[in-house]
Amino acid sequence: MTDPASQPTVLFVDDDADIQSAARLLLTRRGFRVLAAHNAAEALTRVAAAPIDLVLLDLNYAPGATTGAEGLALLRDLHALRPALPVIVVTGHSGVAIAVAAMREGATDFVMKPWHNERLVTLLHDTLDRQRREARPEAPGAETDEPVLIAVSEQMRAPIALADRVAPTRAHMLLSGPPGSGKTLLARRIHARSGDAQPPLLLDADGLSALPPGHGTWVLRGIEALTSPLQRALADRLDGTAPPRVLALSALGPEELAARLPPRLWLPIEAVRISLPPLTERPDDIPALAAHFLHYFAIRHGLAEPALDAASLDALRLRPWPQNVRELRAAMERMVVLGDVTSPVSTDGERAHDNPTLAQSEQALIEAALRRHGFNVSHAARDLGLTRPALYRRMARYGL
Numbered sequence: 217m218t219d220p221a222s223q224p225t226v227l228f229v230d231d232d233a234d235i236q237s238a239a240r241l242l243l244t245r246r247g248f249r250v251l252a253a254h255n256a257a258e259a260l261t262r263v264a265a266a267p268i269d270l271v272l273l274d275l276n277y278a279p280g281a282t283t284g285a286e287g288l289a290l291l292r293d294l295h296a297l298r299p300a301l302p303v304i305v306v307t308g309h310s311g312v313a314i315a316v317a318a319m320r321e322g323a324t325d326f327v328m329k330p331w332h333n334e335r336l337v338t339l340l341h342d343t344l345d346r347q348r349r350e351a352r353p354e355a356p357g358a359e360t361d362e363p364v365l366i367a368v369s370e371q372m373r374a375p376i377a378l379a380d381r382v383a384p385t386r387a388h389m390l391l392s393g394p395p396g397s398g399k400t401l402l403a404r405r406i407h408a409r410s411g412d413a414q415p416p417l418l419l420d421a422d423g424l425s426a427l428p429p430g431h432g433t434w435v436l437r438g439i440e441a442l443t444s445p446l447q448r449a450l451a452d453r454l455d456g457t458a459p460p461r462v463l464a465l466s467a468l469g470p471e472e473l474a475a476r477l478p479p480r481l482w483l484p485i486e487a488v489r490i491s492l493p494p495l496t497e498r499p500d501d502i503p504a505l506a507a508h509f510l511h512y513f514a515i516r517h518g519l520a521e522p523a524l525d526a527a528s529l530d531a532l533r534l535r536p537w538p539q540n541v542r543e544l545r546a547a548m549e550r551m552v553v554l555g556d557v558t559s560p561v562s563t564d565g566e567r568a569h570d571n572p573t574l575a576q577s578e579q580a581l582i583e584a585a586l587r588r589h590g591f592n593v594s595h596a597a598r599d600l601g602l603t604r605p606a607l608y609r610r611m612a613r614y615g616l
C-alpha cells in the first residue's frame with residue numbers, strides 16, 4: 217500500500233464532472249492523491265488551504281468558454297500565489313494555440329484531451345521528479361505573501377484587473393469601498409505584485425501622530441482621518457524626492473474624500489481610483505466566498521466542512537451584510553465551529569443567530585459532535601470532554 221504521506225497531491229481543475237471522475241479514477245489507482253476544483257475560486261482556495269504538488273488545469277473549465285482566457289487568468293493567479301507550483305494545462309478543442317499561450321505564461325507542460333492514460337501518468341511523474349531536483353528553497357514568506365482574493369463577479373473582477381495592471385508601477389492608488397469589502401486585502405495583493413521586496417507599512421490614519429520615515433509602500437487606512445498637519449506633511453513627502461508609494465484606503469466616496477483633503481494631497485492620491493462594491497451588489501461572489509471560508513475554517517479548526525444547500529445559499533444571498541465580506545467570513549467560521557444547526561442563515565434573512573445564547577451554543581456543539589461521530593455517544597462525549605452520563609443529561613435537556 218502507498219504511504220499517504222509520500223503520495224503526491226494533484227489538484228485537477230475542470231468543471232466537467234465526468235472528466236473529473238475519469239481523472240480521479242486513473243490517478244488514484246496510480247498512487248496520486250487527487251483533489252478536485254470546479255472553478256477558479258475553488259482552485260485558489262484549495263491551493264491556499266492545503267499542500268498541493270501539481271495542478272492539472274483545464275483551460276476551458278468555464279462552461280461554454282472556448283478561448284481559454286479564464287484558464288490563463290487562473291494560471292497567472294496560481295503562480296502569483298505559489299510561484300514554484302508546476303501547472304500542466306489540459307486543452308481540448310481550443311487546441312495548440314492556447315497551450316502555447318499557456319506555456320508562455322509559465323505553464324510547465326500541456327496535454328491534449330482525450331489524453332493517453334500512460335502518457336499522462338508519465339508526464340506527471342517526470343514533472344514531479346524534475347520539480348524535486350530543481351526545487352530551490354523559496355524566499356521566506358514567498359508562498360504566503362499574496363493573499364487569496366476570491367472574486368467571481370464582474371463587479372469585482374474589473375477593479376481587480378485594473379489594480380493588477382497598475383500594481384507593478386509606483387503609482388499611488390485610492391481604494392474605496394464600504395467596511396469589510398476587501399480594501400486591505402486588495403492593497404496586500406497590489407503590493408505582492410509590485411516587485412517591492414520590502415513588506416508594506418500598514419498605517420491607520422486615525423491616531424497617527426507622525427509620518428514614518430522610508431519610501432516603501434504605505435497602506436494608509438482611513439486616510440480621511442489624517443490631521444491637517446499630517447495631510448500637509450504627506451503632500452510634501454509625495455512632492456519630494458524618493459516618495460513612498462501610497463495605497464490610500466477609505467470608506468468614503470471620492471467626492472466626500474475630495475472635500476476633506478487638500479488638492480495637493482488629493483490629486484496625486486486619486487490618480488488611480490479603484491472602488492470595491494458592497495457585497496449585496498455582487499451576490500455572485502457570495503457562494504464562492506462562503507465555500508472558501510468554510511473550507512479554510514474547517515482546516516484551521518480541524519473540524520468537518522459543512523455543506524451549504526441551495527436554500528442556505530439563497531438565504532445568504534438575501535442577507536444585508538452591512539459589514540460585507542468580514543461579516544460573511546465570521547458567519548462561516550461560526551458555522552464551522554458551532555455546526556450548521558446554529559448557522560446564521562435564516563430563511564427570513566434576519567440575523568437570527570448572531571448572538572446565540574449559551575444554551576444554544578452548547579446544544580449546537582453537542583449536536584455537531586454527535587453528527588461528527590455518527591451519533592456514537594461515547595465518542596462524542598470524549599470529543600466534548602464530558603462523561604457519558606453528563607452527555608446523556610444534556611441530550612435529554614435539549615431533547616436530542
Ligand SMILES: Nc1ncnc2c1ncn2[C@@H]1O[C@H](COP(=O)(O)OP(=O)(O)OP(=O)(O)O)[C@@H](O)[C@H]1O
Pocket residue numbers: 364365366367393394395396397398399400401402437465467505541542545
Ligand atoms: N474577495 C475576498 N476574498 C477573500 N477574503 C476576503 C475578500 N474580501 C475580503 N476578505 C476578507 O474579509 C476581511 C475584511 O477584508 P479587509 O480587511 O480587506 O476589508 P477592508 O475593506 O479593508 O475593511 P475596513 O475598511 O473595515 O478596514 C478580511 O479577513 C479579508 O481577508
